[in-house]
Amino acid sequence: MKEKIDSLISAAKADVSACATVADIAAVKVRYLGKSGELTALLRGMKDVPADKKPEIGRYVNEARDVITALTGEKQKELEAAQTEARMLAESVDVTYSAHEGSLGSLHPCTLVKNEIVDIFTSLGFKVARGPEIELDFFNFQALNIPKDHPARDMQDTFYIGNDILLRTHTSPVQARTMMNEKPPIAIVVPGKVYRPDDDATHSPMFQQIEGLVVDKHITLCDLKGTLTLFARELFDKNTKTRFRPSYFPFTEPSVEVDVTCSQCHGKGCRLCHGTGWIEVLGAGVVNPKVLENCGIDPSEYSGYAFGMGIERITMIKYGIPDMRILFENDARFLKSFR
Ligand code: PHE
Numbered sequence: 001m002k003e004k005i006d007s008l009i010s011a012a013k014a015d016v017s018a019c020a021t022v023a024d025i026a027a028v029k030v031r032y033l034g035k036s037g038e039l040t041a042l043l044r045g046m047k048d049v050p051a052d053k054k055p056e057i058g059r060y061v062n063e064a065r066d067v068i069t070a071l072t073g074e075k076q077k078e079l080e081a082a083q084t085e086a087r088m089l090a091e092s093v094d095v096t097y098s099a100h101e102g103s104l105g106s107l108h109p110c111t112l113v114k115n116e117i118v119d120i121f122t123s124l125g126f127k128v129a130r131g132p133e134i135e136l137d138f139f140n141f142q143a144l145n146i147p148k149d150h151p152a153r154d155m156q157d158t159f160y161i162g163n164d165i166l167l168r169t170h171t172s173p174v175q176a177r178t179m180m181n182e183k184p185p186i187a188i189v190v191p192g193k194v195y196r197p198d199d200d201a202t203h204s205p206m207f208q209q210i211e212g213l214v215v216d217k218h219i220t221l222c223d224l225k226g227t228l229t230l231f232a233r234e235l236f237d238k239n240t241k242t243r244f245r246p247s248y249f250p251f252t253e254p255s256v257e258v259d260v261t262c263s264q265c266h267g268k269g270c271r272l273c274h275g276t277g278w279i280e281v282l283g284a285g286v287v288n289p290k291v292l293e294n295c296g297i298d299p300s301e302y303s304g305y306a307f308g309m310g311i312e313r314i315t316m317i318k319y320g321i322p323d324m325r326i327l328f329e330n331d332a333r334f335l336k337s338f339r
Pocket of ligand 1: 169170171172211212249252283284285304307308309
C-alpha cells in the first residue's frame with residue numbers, strides 16, 4: 001500500500017510539472033483529488049488494510065493527499081499568475097508612446113498674400129467689393145471703353161459662354177458695376193478669380209487679381225503714385241522703390257505699368273528680375289473720363305485712379321517662386337512651408 005502511495009505521489013509530481021496551462025492543472029487536480037480520482041480510489045482500498053496497520057497507512061494516505069494538494073495548489077497559482085501576466089501584456093497600452101501629430105492645414109500662399117494686400121488697402125480706408133465671375137461683355141469690355149471691334153480686346157483672350165456672356169478676363173468690370181451703383185467718394189479693392197486661355201510657367205487659365213478704384217474730386221496720378229508706393233513698401237519691405245512706366249489700357253488715361261525693386265536682390269540684378277533689378281507688378285492709371293461717363297459719373301466734377309494686379313504673380317515675386325504651376329499643384333509639403 002505504501003509503495004502504491006509513493007508511486008502515486010511521484011506520478012502526480014511528474015504530471016504537475018508537465019502542466020503548461022491553468023486547464024492542464026485543473027485536469028491533474030481532478031485526476032488525483034477528484035471524487036473518482038486516483039487518491040480517492042486508494043482511500044477506498046483502506047477497507048482491505050489490516051486493522052493494526054490502519055492508523056499508519058491512514059496517516060500516510062492523508063500526508064500523500066496533503067502533498068498532492070499542496071503541489072497542485074502551488075502550480076495552479078503559478079499558472080494563473082502567468083496567465084494574468086500574459087493577458088495584461090497583450091492588452092496593455094503604452095502611454096509613453098508618442099502620438100501621431102495630426103497634420104494641421106494651412107492657408108494657401110496666394111490666400112495669405114491676398115489677405116495681406118486687402119489688409120493694407122482696408123487700413124487706408126478702402127472697402128472690399130466683389131462681382132460675378134460669369135460676366136456680361138458690357139461690364140468686362142464695353143463700359144470700360146473696349147467696344148466690340150476694339151483691337152485692345154486682343155490683349156485679353158477670352159472664354160466666351162455666349163455672344164454677350166463670358167468668364168471675366170479681369171476684375172475691372174467691378175469698377176463699372178460699382179460706379180453705376182454708388183456715388184463718389186468711392187475707394188474699393190476687388191479680389192477675385194479671372195480667366196484667360198493662357199497656360200505656361202507664368203500663366204494659368206484661372207488666376208486671381210485685385211483691382212483698386214478710387215473716385216473723388218481732385219484725384220490725380222500723384223494720388224495713385226503715393227498710394228501704390230506706400231503699398232509696395234508695406235507688402236515687400238520698407239526700402240522698396242517704385243517705377244512708373246507709360247503704358248496703355250483703354251479704361252485709363254494716362255496708363256502706367258508699375259515696377260518695384262526686386263524683392264530678392266533689392267535692385268542689384270538677379271535671375272528673378274532677369275538682371276534688371278526691377279519687377280513689373282501691376283497695371284494702373286487715371287480713370288478714362290469716357291469710363292466715368294459710361295458709368296454715369298460726371299468727369300468734369302470727378303476723377304479717379306485704378307489699378308489691377310495678379311495675386312499669383314505677386315506671390316511668386318514675394319516668395320521667389322519660379323514656376324506658377326506649383327501654386328496649383330496643392331503639394332502638401334509646399335503648402336506647409338508657408339504655415
Ligand atoms: N485690368 C487690367 C488687366 O487685367 C489691369 C488694370 C486695372 C489696369 C486697372 C489699369 C487699371 O491687365
